Amino acid sequence: MTAAATLFGSVALGVGVVAMPPTDGVSASSDAVAAIAEDGLSPHATDVPLLTLQEAGVQRLTNDAPAIVSLTFDDGTQDQVLAANILAKRGLVATYYVTTGQTGAPGFLTRDQLHGLADLGSEIGGHTVHHLNLPTVTQNEARRQICQDRENLRQWGLPAQSFAYPYAAHNDEVQRAVRDCGYASGRGLGGAVGSGESMRLAGETISPEAKIVESLRPENPMVTLAPNMFDRRSGIEAYQKDVETAVGVGAGWTQLTFHGICEREATTCPEIMVTEQELERLADWLVEQVVAGRVAIRTVGEVINGDPTAPVPSAYLSTGSAGDPNAQHAAFTPRRSSDPGHRVSDFTHQNAQGAPICWNGFAYGDNTANFTITSKTGHEGQEALRLELTAKGPGEAKWLPIMDLGECSLAAEGGQSREITYTARGGGAQSQPVAFVRDETGRWTYFSAGRFTPLGEEWSEHTWKTPDLPAGTTALAVGIALQQTGWNEVRQITVQ
Ligand SMILES: [Zn+2]
Incomplete structure (x- = not known):
């Protein structure tokens, strides 16, 4: 299987496309995260x-x-x-x-x-x-x-x-x-x-x-x-x-x-x-x-x-960082300020390219994936992350949070199990929550994934309880993957 990554928008991937190293002097992409993705080569x-x-x-x-x-x-x-x-x-x-x-x-x-x-x-x-x-x-x-x-x-x-x-x-x-x-x-x-x-x-x-x-x-x-x-x-x-x-x-x-x-x-x-x-x-x-x-x-x-x-x-050391409550770029808005580890996603912050701050689209293998954000006219006036696979070979596509040391990461500790809830809908596709964990040096590694779940065109809520996080965990990142040709939309990813 081959692997590649895109920051946001449309990406066409064919066999022979290989994840490239981060390069300097070349425009930014999310190579660092691609390199730690579970199936990245x-x-x-x-x-x-x-x-x-x-x-x-x-x-x-x-x-x-x-x-x-x-x-x-x-x-x-x-x-x-x-x-x-x-x-x-x-x-x-x-x-x-x-x-x-x-x-x-x-x-x-x-x-x-x-x-x-x-x-x-x-x-x-x-x-x-x-x-x-x-x-x-x-x-x-x-x-x-x-x-x-x-x-x-x-x-x-x-x-x-x-x-x-x-x-x-x-x-x-x-x-x-x-x-x-x-x-x-x-x-x-x-x-x-x-x-x-x-x-x-x-x-x-x-x-x-x-x-x-x-x-x-x-x-x-x-x-x-x-x-x-x-x-x-x-x-x-x-x-x-x-x-x-x-x-x-x-x-x-x-x-x-x-x-x-x-x-x-x-x-x-x-x-x-x-x-x-x-x-x-x-x-x-x-x-x-x-x-x-x-x-x-x-x-x-x-x-x-x-x-x-x-x-x-x-x-400015990251160990145990609960994120920056004053960050302009926060992807997760605290539901209760007294509990920074319990947050709900907020896709209303967009960068200059119209991409949701703190989120990246990734596609692996032989397929064509479109990553967009829906307008506020969607479900209850809220924006959603939309992912569309318009062709499909081996591989999959997913939305992932940017894996960093603070703003885009959710503080977490080893030994805990966390409950992930997300609201989604889709056509012709199955969705799956995936989790990555960060250690005390800041390194992110793939941790676990929930089951693939068929999505209907009506919004529905899905819950996944993770296994206990590994010892030494300092943060958790949760994304949503899509398999099979089709589309899905995700909003309100909650971690508690
Ligand atoms: Zn470099």
């Missing part, structure tokens, strides 16, 4: 073990040079082991920006592997818990995403001092949050097309090419200047040119940004991923530059020289 798995320093047999290349290059890898996907091994065999190090809500999930690096990377001399940096597009969530959720991620790394013995923005998306408030959570730097990325066309201008007086070169003491360390992420259409030659530019400028810093790695045997490789062969060529070339005294390879943390022991403010 990851394209990023590899069986290749991470080399140790001893196995690599090469000491780290250390030198001084006017031009500094940092190799950075985003999202903490499992296939980055391939990159780490290529670098280790050449005495090179890198910075790995990790989304800790996915650490250890299928297709993502494990905690042991993060330590293995650190043992190789590389740096582990932060990339939020759930890879959300930070300027689009509330300020408090953005702070939780940044602070909890850093706290997770600290708790795992990997104190982080460097951060990279998911989707390279930030604003003043998000930048402040990165600093307040104890990071010394936040990496920006170049513009939309081609190397050398950076979003942030380093100054009017230098050439366009030089705008990709950051100072060793960045003017704004919370948005450090970097060329665009790697793209196979421009290839490693573009990055070689960027490094040459840094060498030409004299004293400067160039950060090169990678995502997934395609195995040597792969017959196709997405544009945003790099092949082992390409990375080897770039690494060999960088070693030549190091040996020639033109370039030095450093981690981002070594360049910025921040304080890994900087504390994380506890106000």
Whole structure:
């Protein structure tokens, strides 16, 4: 079965569509949630073990040079082991920006592997818990995403001092949050097309090419200047040119940004991923530059020289979070303010795209799904989530809450059973409630599902009592799935 996700609206899925990793510089989607969906498959798995320093047999290349290059890898996907091994065999190090809500999930690096990377001399940096597009969530959720991620790394013995923005998306408030959570730097990325066309201008007086070169003491360390992420259409030659530019400028810093790695045997490789062969060529070339005294390879943390022991403010840690009662984006409105764990859904909050805040439509497999919100002229003047499957192969479609650290999540504890009630109607389809749970690190995993229930065209109420939630649960997310060609509408999802 194949898997894919959509934010909202219509999506057509065919066999061969595979869930893609979160990518930076690409518009936001719900990859993070797709990756933890119960039947999501990851394209990023590899069986290749991470080399140790001893196995690599090469000491780290250390030198001084006017031009500094940092190799950075985003999202903490499992296939980055391939990159780490290529670098280790050449005495090179890198910075790995990790989304800790996915650490250890299928297709993502494990905690042991993060330590293995650190043992190789590389740096582990932060990339939020759930890879959300930070300027689009509330300020408090953005702070939780940044602070909890850093706290997770600290708790795992990997104190982080460097951060990279998911989707390279930030604003003043998000930048402040990165600093307040104890990071010394936040990496920006170049513009939309081609190397050398950076979003942030380093100054009017230098050439366009030089705008990709950051100072060793960045003017704004919370948005450090970097060329665009790697793209196979421009290839490693573009990055070689960027490094040459840094060498030409004299004293400067160039950060090169990678995502997934395609195995040597792969017959196709997405544009945003790099092949082992390409990375080897770039690494060999960088070693030549190091040996020639033109370039030095450093981690981002070594360049910025921040304080890994900087504390994380506890106000923005997610553990036991009951959500933010002041959130503008609340998906669940408390039925009784004295009982924040007992809520009823409210779909009347819509974002600029007309999508209900805190909800996403997902479709899996070979089908076409339409996700819409009905007008207020529906049942009792209330809006409802509408899901329509207009073609059907294997797979299913579902509405899911955005799985975050606060606003869109319902506080819950392990050992409890919760009763889910929803009002629905439909034609030609069966609906099913599905539940996900969040642990104390912020990681979401599939938990359980109720039975598929046939729906008639009249509104009817459905109840599902979950099994006891697993120990360590901090939050619950409940969605509604649809099987068979047809439609359903859901309103008033209540959890008590
Ligand atoms: Zn990312």
